[in-house]
Amino acid sequence: MSVALNGIKVLDLSRVLAGPWATMTLGDLGADVLKIEQPGTGDDTRTWMPPAVEGVSTYYLGANRNKKSVAIDIGKPEGRDLIIELAKKSDVLIENFRPASLKKFKLTYDDLKDINPRLIYCSISGYGRGHELEERPGYDFIIQAESGFMSITGEKDGEPMRLGVAFIDLISGMNAVQAILAALFMRERTGKGQWLDISLTDSAMFMLANVASGHLNTGREALRYGNAHPSIVPYQLFDCVDGRIALAVGNDEQFRRFCKIIGLPDLAMDERFVTNKGRTEARDELLPIIEDKLRDRKLHELLAELRAVGVPAGELRTVGQAFASDVAILRDTVVSVPSERIGTFRSVRSPLRMSESPFAPPTLPPEVGEHTRQVLQAELDLSADRVDQLLEMGVVAGIPATTRK
Incomplete structure (x- = not known):
């Protein structure tokens, strides 16, 4: 605490x-x-x-x-x-x-x-x-x-x-x-x-945030998009050879870098896809192209290339994989204290990191x-x-x- x-x-x-x-x-x-x-x-x-x-x-x-x-x-x-x-x-x-x-x-x-x-x-x-x-x-x-x-x-x-x-x-x-x-x-x-x-x-x-704002200011009912985003494309999961990648290409410059990495630089010049608005409106045309291109890529090689140029991307993980990940280890996410009844009590460290208010190990429930x-x-x-x-x-x-x- x-x-x-x-x-x-x-x-x-x-x-x-x-x-x-x-x-x-x-x-x-x-x-x-x-x-x-x-x-x-x-x-x-x-x-x-x-x-x-x-x-x-x-x-x-x-x-x-x-x-x-x-x-x-x-x-x-x-x-x-x-x-x-x-x-x-x-x-x-x-x-x-x-x-x-x-x-x-x-x-x-x-x-x-x-x-x-x-x-x-x-x-x-x-x-x-x-x-x-x-x-x-x-x-x-x-x-x-x-x-x-x-x-x-x-x-x-x-x-x-x-x-x-x-x-x-x-x-x-x-x-x-x-x-x-x-x-x-x-x-x-x-x-x-x-x-x-x-x-x-x-x-x-x-x-409801942006969804609420969209409805309240346009009167339109929000739709389901699965893992995709109603206002940003590409922003979803894609299959690779050995796993699944999560992409969040949030602006036009990132899209240009993304297209270069996947070997389709001309895609970023296509008038349909130059702007995020255009990509969102033409998602049914764009996404199959990206899906086909990424299907043959190795996940961690692709992740390394995208991260090197500042394109937001991550791998789809299970809960267990998340707690064993490098970032969880670097942030000491899991805290453990001994317990007479259950052996060891493990929990997630508080996300409230404060320089002048250090946290001590938690007391048991x-x-x-x-x-x-x-x-x-x-x-x-x-x-x-x-x-x-x-x-x-x-x-x-x-x-x-x-x-x-």
């Missing part, structure tokens, strides 16, 4: 992916993250397997490093009281409950802002809050379908497809982090916290309630006997009284 957010306390009432992704990022940056989980079951993703290692879901492992797990039964008044006491001492609270549940538990922003005016309260939901759809549950796959993303993903004449990871959840988590950091900065000037309303739908629509006793005693000044009592009542879960030192 980093030292950037040392001293910032985060109360994580979220589960599954968008919220945990946000809190993991804050933990990577050095914040102290308390992950509140239901006793016994914990986060939903603990049961999402395969894949798993030694019975532990790798899905859960992928979004929960650098956190402490506190198992509290939110359905019991004593449990809610504990959460409220923790909220009093927190800088940030992140939740993804339905509004009706928050009102029932008296854990809304309005409930907590008076007892902690500096609290930054971040709500993550499928459709946002404050309207008739606020109770509708939000799932990444559903939002991918509803937002139009699936309609532009997949082969031209094939089925609409979702992206291979729950990227709207991930982007929503990233948006939450951006908003939280901005709110922390604003709090430095005003002394006040605020409520942040982050929705998967908003994130998805915003991520916690077991359900692993830190319950530690947190309740350290943060709320509860006695060991009181924690034992709460354990026996089933209000919290963690280390049994009989094993307490």
